[in-house]
Amino acid sequence: MRLKFFGILAAVALVSACETASEESGAKSSGGATSSAASAAQTSAPAVQGIKAGSQQDLVVNVGDRVFFDYDSYAVRTNQQNTLDKQIVWMKSNPSVSVQIEGHADERGTREYNLALGERRANAVKDYLAAGGVNPSRIKTISYGKERPVALGSNEEAWLQNRRGVTRVVSAGS
Amino acid sequence: MKRQRSTRLFVAGLIYVLAALAMSQAKAELKIDITKAVVEPIPIAVTKFVRGKSSQSQYGEDMARVIAANLERSGLFKAVDPRSFIQKPSDIQNLPRFGDWRLINVQALVNGRAHIVADGRLRVEFRLWDVLAEQQMVGLAYFTIPDNWRRVAHIISDAIYKRLTGEDGYFDTRVVYISESGPAIRRVKRLAIMDQDGANHRFLTDGSSLVLTPRFSPTLQEITYLSYHGNVPRVYIFNIDSGRHEILGDFPGMTFAPRFSPDGKSVIMSMAKDGNTEIYSMQLSTRKVNRLTNHTAIDTSPSFAPAQDRVVFNSDRGGSQQLYVMNADGSRVRRISHRKGRYATPVWSPRGDLIAFTKFTGGVFYIGVMYPDGTGERLLSKDFLVEAPTWSPNGRVLMFFRKSRTKADGTGGKSRLWSIDLTGYNEREIVTPTNASDPAWSPLIP
Numbered sequence: 154m155r156l157k158f159f160g161i162l163a164a165v166a167l168v169s170a171c172e173t174a175s176e177e178s179g180a181k182s183s184g185g186a187t188s189s190a191a192s193a194a195q196t197s198a199p200a201v202q203g204i205k206a207g208s209q210q211d212l213v214v215n216v217g218d219r220v221f222f223d224y225d226s227y228a229v230r231t232n233q234q235n236t237l238d239k240q241i242v243w244m245k246s247n248p249s250v251s252v253q254i255e256g257h258a259d260e261r262g263t264r265e266y267n268l269a270l271g272e273r274r275a276n277a278v279k280d281y282l283a284a285g286g287v288n289p290s291r292i293k294t295i296s297y298g299k300e301r302p303v304a305l306g307s308n309e310e311a312w313l314q315n316r317r318g319v320t321r322v323v324s325a326g327s
Numbered sequence: 328m329k330r331q332r333s334t335r336l337f338v339a340g341l342i343y344v345l346a347a348l349a350m351s352q353a354k355a356e357l358k359i360d361i362t363k364a365v366v367e368p369i370p371i372a373v374t375k376f377v378r379g380k381s382s383q384s385q386y387g388e389d390m391a392r393v394i395a396a397n398l399e400r401s402g403l404f405k406a407v408d409p410r411s412f413i414q415k416p417s418d419i420q421n422l423p424r425f426g427d428w429r430l431i432n433v434q435a436l437v438n439g440r441a442h443i444v445a446d447g448r449l450r451v452e453f454r455l456w457d458v459l460a461e462q463q464m465v466g467l468a469y470f471t472i473p474d475n476w477r478r479v480a481h482i483i484s485d486a487i488y489k490r491l492t493g494e495d496g497y498f499d500t501r502v503v504y505i506s507e508s509g510p511a512i513r514r515v516k517r518l519a520i521m522d523q524d525g526a527n528h529r530f531l532t533d534g535s536s537l538v539l540t541p542r543f544s545p546t547l548q549e550i551t552y553l554s555y556h557g558n559v560p561r562v563y564i565f566n567i568d569s570g571r572h573e574i575l576g577d578f579p580g581m582t583f584a585p586r587f588s589p590d591g592k593s594v595i596m597s598m599a600k601d602g603n604t605e606i607y608s609m610q611l612s613t614r615k616v617n618r619l620t621n622h623t624a625i626d627t628s629p630s631f632a633p634a635q636d637r638v639v640f641n642s643d644r645g646g647s648q649q650l651y652v653m654n655a656d657g658s659r660v661r662r663i664s665h666r667k668g669r670y671a672t673p674v675w676s677p678r679g680d681l682i683a684f685t686k687f688t689g690g691v692f693y694i695g696v697m698y699p700d701g702t703g704e705r706l707l708s709k710d711f712l713v714e715a716p717t718w719s720p721n722g723r724v725l726m727f728f729r730k731s732r733t734k735a736d737g738t739g740g741k742s743r744l745w746s747i748d749l750t751g752y753n754e755r756e757i758v759t760p761t762n763a764s765d766p767a768w769s770p771l772i773p
Binding site: 268305 | 599671
């Protein structure tokens with residue numbers, strides 16, 4: 154279980170040089186769901202060097218780029234809303250940025266259905282951001298179904314991390 | 328490449344039946360009932376096809392090997408070891424010494440001749456004998472270019488299968504599938520094609536774009552599939568002969584889950600827009616698009632009935648993912664699956680009598696079949712993950728893929744193609760050079 158969270162947070166830990174990031178979020182009982190938010194909270198200190206505002210790195214380190222979903226569900230969970238709320242603020246403070254939301258599913262579904270499910274998840278994130286005042290023309294969506302897992306292993310922890318909506322900066326603007 | 332091309336040439340000439348039709352029906356004819364659950368495999372001897380007098384042809388032994396392997400894989404035959412043969416193949420001239428074959432318990436005997444004739448073509452003839460009734464069941468001859476020897480072996484296999492079962496065979500066919508390589512989190516997927524027995528394997532895409540769910544056209548020259556080319560997931564058509572890939576239509580959202588109609592004139596697929604997935608059909612000649620579903624649920628994985636009057640698909644409109652049938656114009660939608668679990672990837676049998684599907688319940692995946700009205704559900708195979716059944720053209724065998732669990736260290740996750748008879752017996756791996764998924768069986772090659 155630890156290992157998985159390490160995998161996801163490796164990039165975060167590196168750029169933020171924050172030794173405790175993976176340690177703390179790994180200990181959270183609610184699992185990987187909150188790991189991004191947790192690490193974002195810890196590393197939001199302006200001391201981080203070399204991160205360009207409005208970049209993917211900025212989003213990952215200072216905001217959190219992903220939210221997680223329940224099995225076969227595309228409803229944005231209440232405990233994930235904080236990440237999206239912060240994404241809304243971030244999108245507003247970086248008005249030239251446009252993003253693509255990737256919708257992903259775990260391996261426990263058929264390929265075509267999971268493509269449709271990933272599409273729903275990506276759009277659920279988009280709709281949340283748009284409802285928060287982000288111009289929907291800045292948000293594209295794509296579904297990868299079960300084709301692009303981030304966590305290895307056929308177990309609950311990995312499945313949870315793979316059922317995700319990931320916000321990617323496609324144009325950082327000026 | 329050159330070899331590939333030549334295998335596509337039609338078998339030239341063929342077709343004169345070597346007379347000698349059944350002389351009398353005194354004894355019960357050798358016959359296999361393939362609808363029975365457990366079939367006792369018929370012992371068959373496929374002897375090395377002998378050469379002509381001055382011919383240099385070395386195809387005879389290879390052809391016998393391919394034919395024997397085909398028949399044995401069907402589960403209906405047991406190929407008798409050539410080392411136990413008493414009568415030498417070259418000694419079988421007009422009539423076999425049936426007693427010699429009965430002695431080693433052979434019930435069906437195949438002999439033949441393969442040689443290069445004066446104009447450079449390969450001439451192949453074969454006969455199938457009923458050893459107990461002591462009579463010829465079929466005899467045929469073929470002319471073709473020598474490179475086609477494998478196809479002739481498949482065609483002969485089909486002729487034997489048909490003569491003994493009364494149904495068309497499925498050996499002269501190909502399989503298109505997704506070849507997988509690399510680690511699970513950076514999987515490379517390529518379109519690949521091979522003969523039904525794994526021979527003549529080749530890749531159709533280079534792996535630079537994610538590709539999924541290829542399906543054969545009933546006219547065989549084309550494959551429809553999903554590609555993420557340019558990071559835009561859309562349905563494409565690939566022409567096997569020209570090697571050309573063409574995007575299908577200009578849709579505002581992701582198109583996926585394509586399948587040809589049985590007449591090959593249209594493609595049915597899903598389009599996802601603003602999170603909602605609906606089913607559309609497109610006439611290929613006019614590119615006219617017809618929307619068939621209109622629901623907030625996920626409607627996907629459509630498959631036409633062979634009569635093209637109905638479509639089966641999966642939808643979660645009832646709360647969980649289930650199978651539904653609608654008329655080809657989208658009217659009269661009715662749910663057909665009612666048991667516990669999620670039902671997916673329905674595929675109508677080419678015979679029309681059954682629908683194959685993937686089912687997920689209790690953490691386990693199943694491959695199963697049911698009648699088009701939803702009754703008579705039978706589960707044929709199960710595992711951690713089995714998915715995506717495809718029918719042999721005679722509707723008697725299903726191919727699908729099976730994937731094992733991935734371990735946390737990234738090992739495991741093996742994905743392979745398997746086939747199983749409709750009876751639930753004779754489950755076999757279809758050997759591929761790499762990990763494999765999403766198989767699609769071609770119709771018989773015309």
